[in-house]
Amino acid sequence: MRDAAENNASNGIFGPDRSVEIEKWLVRKQMALLGNPPITLVLWNGSKIASIGGKSVGTVSIRDRTTFFKLFVHPELYFGEAYSDGTLEVEGDLVALLETIARIRSTASENGLLNNNLMKIISRPKLNSLVGSRDNIHHHYDIGNEFYRLWLDEKMQYTCAYFSSPSATLEEAQIAKMEHVCKKLRLSPGDTVAEAGCGWGSLALHMARHYGVRVKAYNISHEQVLYARERAKSEGLDDRVEYIEDDYRNLSGRFDAFVSVGMLEHVGPDNYQELGKVIQRSLKEEGRGLIHSIGRNRAKPINPWIERHIFPGAYMPTLREMMELFESSGFSILDVENLRLHYARTLGCWLERFERAHEQIGNMFDQKFIRSWRLYLAGSAAAFTSGDLQLFQVVFTNPTNNDLPWSRAHLYTNNSR
């Protein structure tokens, strides 16, 4: 009520009332501490705090005093909360502005300005037990295939694409990603493949069609499995690709290859050893494995707003943390590739399509949902561009497997596909 009254009391951009002088002082202090980022702030009464130096990548308007103080207390959480409910508005390039903020926070965090320990407690991810995982995955992936179809590529891949040529379209880059994964796994006709976390099933179909392998693909998202089965049937591949609605921990059989694209983020570090054991018992002596996952340079909890509203239970590990999975099972790492900028571009494509489908999405969801998803996509793009997030593809094998290629040149030869 007070906030609304104050909003009404504000008059013009250059005529702030006295009541916000303390807030302005706070903002200047905070901005100086953060190295004076090129961002313009506008308070609820219209009072404007320009960036030092004049240049500005965008304007952040804070609509009320409550939001202002919440942002001071826990910006990682309340920036998202405020943006999605509209009490915070951004003018200018959202990705560029978020990238600026991400770079600042990264520097500030290194300088010890931000209390990461407190954040770790606040943002501890939800446990990924067998039941917890189902809830967490349902939250994000079962909100409707129709929604995802509006802004993903035509094969519905919701993971980092591979832009082997800078001019590639998203469609081409998603196919290139599947090819890159298949080549890294050195698939041969007749091979059996286990896939953990198969999304809408496109990689399994690609492997079966183009590499002549048999795939057992696991996923706990009901909507995705239904969609994938339908597709396998309509493409005549349901004799070679089996989609199983079950947890990766229940994987059975022995395979020539194990692959998991974009699932590790949902596994949680406490379960890496167990995942390692699952892969170990599933992989033949000369088997190859690939894990594709978002990661970090330094251990840090996931953004608490993302954890609360977008990806409950998610955690992006460092390579060191990922090694818990491989070393505990004695696997040998053959190849690690960081595709960070590929994910920035992928997210840029998704955001562009998301904005183009604005009207259709508006018929399905409310404005708060749309604003949340815009922020999530833009914020993720910014996180990859600024170096806050990484994308690791890790290829591994059994320690005694000597059936290894002498070079990785085979990944870069063109084939007819």
Added chain:
Amino acid sequence: MRDAAENNASNGIFGPDRSVEIEKWLVRKQMALLGNPPITLVLWNGSKIASIGGKSVGTVSIRDRTTFFKLFVHPELYFGEAYSDGTLEVEGDLVALLETIARIRSTASENGLLNNNLMKIISRPKLNSLVGSRDNIHHHYDIGNEFYRLWLDEKMQYTCAYFSSPSATLEEAQIAKMEHVCKKLRLSPGDTVAEAGCGWGSLALHMARHYGVRVKAYNISHEQVLYARERAKSEGLDDRVEYIEDDYRNLSGRFDAFVSVGMLEHVGPDNYQELGKVIQRSLKEEGRGLIHSIGRNRAKPINPWIERHIFPGAYMPTLREMMELFESSGFSILDVENLRLHYARTLGCWLERFERAHEQIGNMFDQKFIRSWRLYLAGSAAAFTSGDLQLFQVVFTNPTNNDLPWSRAHLYTNNSR
């Protein structure tokens, strides 16, 4: 004295006296525990213990009872001691036999049959302080350039070569290794490069000649630095390559690239953070780094005989342990490649040349030295073939550097060189 008397008392291979029955029983028990490896044992009295199943990769003869019991107490140490002083002899393919033993030990260690904790205490590496490092490096690298010249490639590279084609010679593969490293570092004319642990200087010369860069190369081996300076002068590159006889911790200046090939093994995990800081302060904003090091799948101390006689202070880290260096400084890992089988082949080439130069080496050193080095080269080849050791090339950069290639295809394009 007692052993010698017993040796004299032995008569014929199939006529053992009663006195070794307990030893034979012990061997059978131990062999069964290790899964009955295909190795034939001959005791000091001629008594032969054939491998179960009949097939044998080689024969190990133990010359006296003292050696026999030492081998039971601490095989990792006393196999080497006994082989080098001739109280243990091997007939058959030494590498194949050692590989068999390595595989057995690896399995036994996983099954908890071997007391690794005890071994860790026994074989704690010597500390690599500034002074300690000099002593440790002097021990191995200053035993004479003439000796190394007899069995290394013509450019004197004492690190894993890169056999990009299976038919490559050692000379070709060592040049290919330097090319591979340079391409990974994306060197451009005019770049400045810091090299830590430069050996006899060949990589620095290669970079300067073929990539037009300026190199500051550090090494604490006096003999190697003298040799490298001489070479730079005779090749007319001493205006572009500076060899500095100093510890990597004293590295000064800022560079476009940092490279270290085969030094991390001598750094020791306690110093990884410090090395990370040295690199951090030395690398420009868009700088690239490469560390090439022997590693392991699982943490384990170095073989105690190797530590005592060949590489004092050495330690082969897992990728996870290496991450201590990168994560503590916030570096972003771009690429990891495992060249394990390349090192097995490199060592095979060295061993072959070593044996060919047997006579010349015999004029320089005594038999004990020759046997030690034969065992070290053969044992290392076996360790890479069996999967006990790995070779990691890690490419990294500053976390905010967005000047990154879209793919690694440039590593696999042929150039005129």
